[in-house]
Amino acid sequence: MDALADLLDGVRARSAAFCQAILEPPWSLRIADGARLALATALCGHAWIVPDEGEPVLMRTGDVAIIKGPRPYTVGDDPATPPEIIVHEGNRLTTMDNIDVTDSLRLGPRTSGHTPDGSAIVASGTYQVSGDVSERLLNALPEVVLVPRSSTTIPIIELLAQEVNGEGPGQQVVLDRLLDLALIVALRAWFARPEAEAPGWYQAQSDPLIGPALRLIHGDPAHPWTVALLAEKVGASRAAFARRFAVLVGEPPMTYLAGWRMALAADLLRSSETTIDSVARHVGYANAFALSVAFKRVRGMSPSRHRAGV
Template sequence: MDALAGLLEGPRARGAFMIRACFEPPWSLRIEDRAPLTVMLMIRGESWITPDTGDPVRLRAGDLAIARGPDPYTCADDPATPPLAVILPGQECVYPDGRPMRGHMDLGVRTWGQRLDGSMTMLIGTYPVRGEVSGRLLDALPPLLTLPSDVWECPLTPMFTEEIVRDGPGQEVVLDRLLDLLVITALRTWFARPEAAPPAWYGALADPVVGRVLRLLQDDPAHPWTVASLAAKADVSRAALARRFSELVGEPPMTYLTGWRLALAADRLCDTGDTLEAIARRVGYGSAFALSSAFKRVYGISPQEHRTRAARSPGGVAS
């Protein structure tokens, strides 16, 4: 499991909210839905995205933007245009004064806005990625990133444009998987950009020695790894591996492994009904007690408290 595979292995898109937005200037939408990740792909025309803190960003046809929640932002034809609608959690749409819109802007299957022939068309997907494993990568993203069409060409745009307005059997699953592909393609492109700041371990995956060790740890966290056994797999000395791993990743191999195991455990506590003993065995701890002790030392709460908080919070994620 590499970094991006790990991102999507657990909380992949399931029933993600996707819509085609069609507008004619002047238009403006205030986004306060607190979505963990929102992908915006410009199909026609242009728009401005203005975060509450930061400069407005202009999107043209072919450009893509990813907003990392939960901070609000505004999408508009011009940063000065006042909002005509506010998008709240649960995709509830209201007028700026709080009155519900009650489908006022519905234009058809997964289509919303003012008019189908509007000069601006954008495909929007709110992506429900959450949890500790995803956070190890997504926390490195800026609140708003953009990929202009001159630095990447999305091969999925024609298929997305066609599929988003279909209403056939299994269509939600098709769109979920397309959204997975779009996100992983965009993030892979972004982290290769000079302005990106990926986590140290993400960059270390390209190293022939440390990258191999990282994949061993990610693929089989339950194995009783030691620095010596990892060094043997990488065909280097124990001292050489410890030094190189720490230099590139920023922490020793066993410290990284502990963090990875506990991140996996935290997500399984939220996403499954597995017993603590079963989770402990799956992620490499000899007993529920050992996992519980390590978990509380790192997260400050017990695994059961983490699971309870996740069950009570929106989307089933502990906060």
């Protein structure tokens, strides 16, 4: 398991609200569905993504955008076009004065618009994002990630467009899996671009020394890792390994390991009824007391209080 795979594990399309809008200028949609993460693409024409804070981003045909929520934002034919429709959770559509127009704008099971002949088609899907592990991925992204069409070589978006217009057996599962794959392809393409300023843990995965060490940590976080043991496993001296890890990842090996264990523990405490002692052993602590000491030091509260959502 590598760092990106682990962080993506909690970002999944499950019964995803994937849809497409067929539009004719001037048009503008206010996106207020509360999604933590969304993927959008212009299948035809273009669209401006306008965060409430930050610069507008132009999405041309075939480009893919990843938008962080849950704050609302606007998508339109021009940054200056005022919104006329609000998109709510579950693809419910209202006018700006809260009149429900979902049914009147429905052109198909997952398609909305005033006319099927609009010059712009925007497809989008939202993701469920849960837990501290996935939060580490979100923290590495800007408000809007734009991946140009030229940067993605796999025709995932075309497959999504074909599937969203069909009604075959298992369609929801197919859409969910295609949406997951589209996100992975888009993120990899984004992080490969110089302007992305990819986080240290991502860049370090390709390093011949630190990459294997990261895979060891993510593959078995409960192992009693030490700097010396990790260095031995990757064939480097302790001092050289520690220096290189800190430079590439941005923090010392044991600090990274502790942060990763805390994120895993936090998610397990919230997502399962496993005892705190079992959670402790799962992430590499001897018992509940040891986890509690570390958890309080890092999170400022006990594991039980975190589990209770206090």
